[in-house]
Amino acid sequence: MATDQLGDQLWDRICREARAVVAAEPALASFVYASVLAHDSLERVVVHRVAAALDHPEVPAELLRLTYEQALAGDAGIAAAFRADLDAVDERDPAAGKLLEPLLYFKGFAAIQAHRLAHWLWNHSRRDLAAYIQSRSSAAFGIDIHPAARIGKGIMLDHGTGVVIGETAVIDDEVSILQGVTLGGTGKEHGDRHPKIRRG
Template sequence: MSPASPKLAVVAAETGVWPQLRAAAETAAREEPHLGSLLNATVLSHKDLASALSFQIARKLGDAELATMSVREVCDDAFAADPAIVAAAERDLIAVAERDPAIRTLLQPFLYFKGFQALQAARVAHWLWGQSRETLAFHFQSRMSELFQIDIHPGATLGAGLFLDHGTGIVIGETAVVGDDVSMLHAVTLGGTGAERGDRHPKIGKGVLLGAGAKVLGNIVVGDYAKVASGSVVLKPVPSGCTVAGVPARVVNCPTEAEPARTMDHTLADVVYDFVI
């Protein structure tokens, strides 16, 4: 299977995610017959993305305590009640195609990228949370954490067009809000600063880039299109369009590039503005 064209995300956005995903599955089934049954079960036997997605989530999360068919029924109910969940999944797939140079086709994130899969399960868990079905929402969270090593509280609010690159070790707390078009790498924490209750987690603006190992703690705002450098510990609000780095984090470049989450540029400017935020 050859590397994807840089225009994969554009093509998917213009022609639709589902046709692109089906085409990739058909090609893969021809090229690798050993995976024919898997590709038929997960993609080719379904009529649309919602059906395939509910099957995929159920295939992953189903276990002895909650049967696969029961998980799928919950997902189908969520998608029917809130079509925005599937629309967000489409934008997530386009985001991966746009921002991950390792991707070949949309089949990769759909079948194999745990960041994408955890996001979709988290969206269903959040829907359950909103329906006051907290015990089942926590069950989804627990299974996600076991399977993917990604811990997203079902109360957290997630935007669309998100990219969790690698994903391992990401923690997102109950009252966290993540805006649209955000990218974050492994070991990012959106957490609290203690045992306080209530609204205690970060609010991440649109188009923010959170580098590997970044820790954003407390009920603080990271402004739109900001960038948090890898390994930073952010304890105070971050201005929109600025880059912060260090422990504790300081503003080191402001303004930064226009859309850091799309370029995935983790480098820092040579000339910095070093002052405490």
């Protein structure tokens, strides 16, 4: 299926699910409107949710949103990865009854999307901000992913608590990782020193 078609189908379904939640659980109406229905695309929802999760008085959510929008404008592959990751959770996680759930509640999904911003910054010589996002993401989600780690699309990071992914680790497309996994170093001081996980 083409990414654009998949993206549109995902977004349409997410909006339907969000409206159903608002109707069924009015206590969540403001949250669902601010998080999903106030936005016009899946990309904006993901950016909003990541920025809100990493918000801090010293580096506020608005600055993170603007930075993520720069990354999306500079690399269309990030938006494609959002969709593929969401589709992966939908296909592989039996606990996810709705597409809305990973967007709003799953820290593994959020941590991967935060990493995508940190990785883009790292590769664009903005390593201090990349390291800051890694640190905030680790504190917020309990998942530590080095900004240089290369992570494909279609990733499901289920639960995610205690996951550590080192600097030279590579994770190909269509990979699922559960909680408590460490892709740690080999003890070498320099060079390629972390595991590689191949597709699927």
